[in-house]
Amino acid sequence: GQSLEQPSEVTAVEGAIVQINCTYQTSGFYGLSWYQQHDGGAPTFLSYNALDGLEETGRFSSFLSRSDSYGYLLLQELQMKDSASYFCASGAGSYQLTFGKGTKLSVIP
Amino acid sequence: DTGVSQDPRHKITKRGQNVTFRCDPISEHNRLYWYRQTLGQGPEFLTYFQNEAQLEKSRLLSDRFSAERPKGSFSTLEIQRTEQGDSAMYLCASSFVRTRDEGNEQFFGPGTRLTVL
Numbered sequence: 001g002q003s004l005e006q007p008s009e010v011t012a013v014e015g016a017i018v019q020i021n022c023t024y025q026t027s028g029f030y031g032l033s034w035y036q037q038h039d040g041g042a043p044t045f046l047s048y049n050a051l052d053g054l055e056e057t058g059r060f061s062s063f064l065s066r067s068d069s070y071g072y073l074l075l076q077e078l079q080m081k082d083s084a085s086y087f088c089a090s091g092a093g094s095y096q097l098t099f100g101k102g103t104k105l106s107v108i109p
Numbered sequence: 110d111t112g113v114s115q116d117p118r119h120k121i122t123k124r125g126q127n128v129t130f131r132c133d134p135i136s137e138h139n140r141l142y143w144y145r146q147t148l149g150q151g152p153e154f155l156t157y158f159q160n161e162a163q164l165e166k167s168r169l170l171s172d173r174f175s176a177e178r179p180k181g182s183f184s185t186l187e188i189q190r191t192e193q194g195d196s197a198m199y200l201c202a203s204s205f206v207r208t209r210d211e212g213n214e215q216f217f218g219p220g221t222r223l224t225v226l
Contacts, residue, residue: 033213042113042200042217043152050213087151091213096142096165099151 002026004088004100011106012078020073020103022088032064032071033089033097043087046073075105083107111135113218115201121224122191129187130221134203141184142215143176144200145169152200152217158184159206191225198222 004024012018022032031050035043047055049064049071061074075082085102114133122128134141139160144152155174156166160181170176173191178184188195199222202215 031213042219043202044217045214048213089151089213096154096157096167097152097213097215098154101149102151 002029002090002098004090004098006086006088006100006103008101009104009106011108012075014078014080014107014109016078017074017076018078018105020075020086020088020105022071022073022100024069024071024088024090026069026090026098029066029069030091032062033091034060034062034073035087035089035099036084037087037102038084041084046086078107080107080109113201113203113216115199115218115221117221118219119222119224121226123226124191124193126191127187127189128191128223129185130199130201130223132184132186132201132218134183134201135205135216138203138205138216139181140204140206141178142202142204143184143186144202144217146198146200146220147196155186188223191223193225196223196225 006022033048034046037043047062054063059076064071085104087099087102089097089099116131142157143155146152154167155170156176158178173189176186198220200220202217204215
């Protein structure tokens, strides 16, 4: 089985940097993905780490450490539109994704 | 719009009725997934198709649930004898997978919100 743990809520100020952590316990782990979901919207893919290290995509970066069973999503230069829920997900074994419960990010002025 | 579409967007039904949802994936995608999401939770995997073959089903998918993907194009998810516990958002996603890494980028539709009274 798989389980992914992430904080339920995070609040940060516009223009700041925020890090959302994810720890996982899986059998046959195969990479960590991050998805964003605005209220009432569909999840949208942000990033994927198959190997240890940092992946950067614009203002968003994602990090993975397999030895620590840990990853994080880093959001820089926060904007109000970044207020959303962020999910880490693992695609261990087969192609289905197991999602964490999500972190609700609130960006305040 | 060439994204994933789902129909209907909302469905209200009475307990015991049957409902059917449709998902149209991105046309060149070979994999189609169904997830269920309840308030405050992440999406939970239900089942997925590789072209027209249903390859995996979650333990969450009871005998009342059935999914099809005829001809490897659109998919339907049917719930028979609905129960109040079936109330949730039902999400469809698709992806084009040639390597295992590519399966992690899935494109989600807007979902069908089911309310069972």
